[in-house]
Amino acid sequence: ARDDIDAVYIPLPTGVRSEWVIKAAQAGKHVMCEKPCGIDVAETEAQLAACNEAGVQFMDGVMFMHSKRLDALRETLTDGSIGEVRRIHSAFSFNGGDDFVSGNIRMHSDLEPLGCLGDLGWYNIRFNLWTMEYAMPKAVSGRMICGAARGDSPDQVPVEFSGELFYENDVTASYYCSFITANQQWAHVCGTDGTLRVDDFVVPFFGSEAKYTVSNTESNQHVCDFNMEQRDRIVSVKEHANAHPTAQEANLFRNFGDLVLSGETDPKWGEITLQTQQVMMACLESAKQDGARVEL
Amino acid sequence: ARDDIDAVYIPLPTGVRSEWVIKAAQAGKHVMCEKPCGIDVAETEAQLAACNEAGVQFMDGVMFMHSKRLDALRETLTDGSIGEVRRIHSAFSFNGGDDFVSGNIRMHSDLEPLGCLGDLGWYNIRFNLWTMEYAMPKAVSGRMICGAARGDSPDQVPVEFSGELFYENDVTASYYCSFITANQQWAHVCGTDGTLRVDDFVVPFFGSEAKYTVSNTESNQHVCDFNMEQRDRIVSVKEHANAHPTAQEANLFRNFGDLVLSGETDPKWGEITLQTQQVMMACLESAKQDGARVEL
Numbered sequence: 001a002r003d004d005i006d007a008v009y010i011p012l013p014t015g016v017r018s019e020w021v022i023k024a025a026q027a028g029k030h031v032m033c034e035k036p037c038g039i040d041v042a043e044t045e046a047q048l049a050a051c052n053e054a055g056v057q058f059m060d061g062v063m064f065m066h067s068k069r070l071d072a073l074r075e076t077l078t079d080g081s082i083g084e085v086r087r088i089h090s091a092f093s094f095n096g097g098d099d100f101v102s103g104n105i106r107m108h109s110d111l112e113p114l115g116c117l118g119d120l121g122w123y124n125i126r127f128n129l130w131t132m133e134y135a136m137p138k139a140v141s142g143r144m145i146c147g148a149a150r151g152d153s154p155d156q157v158p159v160e161f162s163g164e165l166f167y168e169n170d171v172t173a174s175y176y177c178s179f180i181t182a183n184q185q186w187a188h189v190c191g192t193d194g195t196l197r198v199d200d201f202v203v204p205f206f207g208s209e210a211k212y213t214v215s216n217t218e219s220n221q222h223v224c225d226f227n228m229e230q231r232d233r234i235v236s237v238k239e240h241a242n243a244h245p246t247a248q249e250a251n252l253f254r255n256f257g258d259l260v261l262s263g264e265t266d267p268k269w270g271e272i273t274l275q276t277q278q279v280m281m282a283c284l285e286s287a288k289q290d291g292a293r294v295e296l
Numbered sequence: 297a298r299d300d301i302d303a304v305y306i307p308l309p310t311g312v313r314s315e316w317v318i319k320a321a322q323a324g325k326h327v328m329c330e331k332p333c334g335i336d337v338a339e340t341e342a343q344l345a346a347c348n349e350a351g352v353q354f355m356d357g358v359m360f361m362h363s364k365r366l367d368a369l370r371e372t373l374t375d376g377s378i379g380e381v382r383r384i385h386s387a388f389s390f391n392g393g394d395d396f397v398s399g400n401i402r403m404h405s406d407l408e409p410l411g412c413l414g415d416l417g418w419y420n421i422r423f424n425l426w427t428m429e430y431a432m433p434k435a436v437s438g439r440m441i442c443g444a445a446r447g448d449s450p451d452q453v454p455v456e457f458s459g460e461l462f463y464e465n466d467v468t469a470s471y472y473c474s475f476i477t478a479n480q481q482w483a484h485v486c487g488t489d490g491t492l493r494v495d496d497f498v499v500p501f502f503g504s505e506a507k508y509t510v511s512n513t514e515s516n517q518h519v520c521d522f523n524m525e526q527r528d529r530i531v532s533v534k535e536h537a538n539a540h541p542t543a544q545e546a547n548l549f550r551n552f553g554d555l556v557l558s559g560e561t562d563p564k565w566g567e568i569t570l571q572t573q574q575v576m577m578a579c580l581e582s583a584k585q586d587g588a589r590v591e592l
Contacts, residue, residue, distance in 0.1 A: 082478065083391075083478065086456070086474065086476065086477040087387070087389075087456075087472055087474070087477055089385065089387065089472070091383070091385065091484070091486065093383075093486065094515065095379075095488050095489065141439075141587055143437075143460070145462075145466050145468050146466040160382070160383075160466060160468075162460065162468065162470060164439070164458065166441075170441050170442040170456060172441050172456075172458065174458060174470055174472065176383055176385070176470065178382065178383070180382065180488065181382040181383055181486050181487070181488065182378065182379065182486060182487055182488060182489050182490045182491055182512070182513070183512075183513040183514065183515060183524075184484075184486055184491050184511070184513065185513075185524075186484075188387070188480075188482075190387065190389065190477050190478060190480055191477070191478055192391050192476065192477065192478060193391065193478050194478045195478055195480050199526070200513075200524060200526070203515070203522075203524040204524065205513070205524050205525065205526035206523040206524060206525050206526070207526075215480070216478070216479075217478070217479040217480065217481075217496075217501070218479065219390065219479060219499070224539065225538060225539050226499075226538060226539075227502040227537065227538050228479075228481075228496060228499040228500065228501050228502060228537065229501065229502050230495070230496070230501035230502070230503075241523065241524065242521060242522060242523050243520065243521050243522075290588075290589055291437055291587050291588070291589065292586075292587070292588070293586055293587065
């Protein structure tokens with residue numbers, strides 16, 4: 001392998017990705033890998049084993065993990081603003097249109113067998129894992145609402161998918177992802193004392209700040225007079241969207257680069273990739289059983 | 297029966313409600329009934345049969361059905377703003393606290409056997425039915441996330457519940473209701489071209505207008521430059537919250553009173569009550585089978 005390359009970014013289709021992640025690692029290159037990292041858990045484990053053996057850094061390309069908004073969100077989650085987390089909802093979708101369904105590589109089961117679940121649901125599941133500080137759900141449920149495929153695809157891929165995650169203490173999460181529903185990328189975290197809402201958790205809306213809303217709505221009643229009072233607080237973090245040096249995408253590559261240059265690898269990134277893949281595959285397994293609970 | 301009473305409002309606990317709805321109907325009184333109307337479908341059918349036989353009006357106490365905001369929402373749903381409906385999400389919860397769980401009648405299985413599903417989920421299900429213009433789902437799934445009971449209750453009642461509805465053409469809806477999660481009452485309707493969000497679909501926030509947000513977020517990309525652009529439009533309807541004469545609660549009793557005085561009964565109200573009860577009981581049946589699909 002040549003000496004003037006330290007790291008590679010692997011955006012190849014999921015169906016052929018694992019082979020190249022492993023080859024890159026074996027050549028001593030640090031790896032930034034697109035998601036879903038493997039077509040199944042075994043592939044992701046093989047990638048991580050190869051990186052571990054070669055002593056190179058592995059990181060998946062989930063941009064929002066590198067947004068400064070997450071620091072603010074964590075503070076809100078731990079400072080009592082919404083109490084104990086009880087329920088997480090999220091939705092991530094875009095409507096690819098007919099051209100997408102008939103021509104995009106994400107509609108080919110050899111290239112992207114996980115369809116919208118791999119492309120979009122990866123973010124929903126990661127957001128759940130992040131919110132729960134990487135506790136694994138005890139069990140999951142998933143439903144493939146509909147599937148489709150382009151003409152040359154051997155099988156259908158998920159085009160619309162919903163899932164539910166069951167954590168300890170009856171904390172639950174539900175998510176929805178779709179290639180045929182309009183753009184949306186919202187997440188709600190509902191606690192015992194309030195809720196928080198992020199309207200753009202994956203790709204922040206164009207602007208110079210990343211925001212979210214904390215709600216502590218109150219119902220007040222005096223005899224026959226009642227008021228449902230809205231108490232919303234908007235939290236804003238200075239961080240540009242799009243191609244600005246402060247954007248989460250820039251942070252992603254900066255953080256990866258810093259790790260590579262530090263000479264120390266951080267196993268956390270590979271571990272959360274594996275967790276994401278494990279939860280995703282369990283959801284898909286459940287979908288094959290029409291939503292039956294699958295233990296983790 | 298006395299002649300100087302035309303109609304009765306029946307807010308009794310669900311466990312004893314049906315008997316009095318039927319007695320009231322048999323006495324020739326029009327009936328405004330709290331929800332859930334029956335502990336099961338058979339009870340609701342018996343109530344409607346009694347009202348039908350006596351020629352009296354039946355209506356359930358779902359206030360938001362009488363909000364002028366629904367007319368605006370229907371226009372948004374049909375004018376192409378969000379395209380074809382693909383997914384509905386809603387959540388309705390409040391945190392009753394320890395006193396509620398240990399003492400409220402809603403925690404007693406003889407009085408309110410449907411717990412949070414009957415008290416809150418009724419609204420989620422009704423909102424779904426309304427959005428779908430009263431098409432019934434083909435099937436449903438439900439999960440009792442947790443149950444609890446006050447000390448003198450024979451059985452547990454649902455305290456946290458989630459459900460999913462499956463309509464024709466892969467349109468789906470998910471809902472969540474809870475007695476132990478902070479106040480929230482939001483609904484999202486996600487279409488092929490946009491989404492709409494109501495932050496207070498059950499009890500409008502205190503103020504002189506009822507609102508919702510229509511979003512047509514766009515993702516624009518030019519080579520390496522991309523922007524996720526927020527395009528939100530807030531629709532506002534003049535309608536006071538709380539005890540004002542224009543409030544939905546006032547409209548509820550005004551509409552009921554007008555029907556009673558008109559001398560003609562409108563069967564629509566009983567029919568949508570029965571649909572709501574049917575969907576709810578199917579969700580509960582599914583929950584008893586740990587989320588298995590139940591056909592309708």
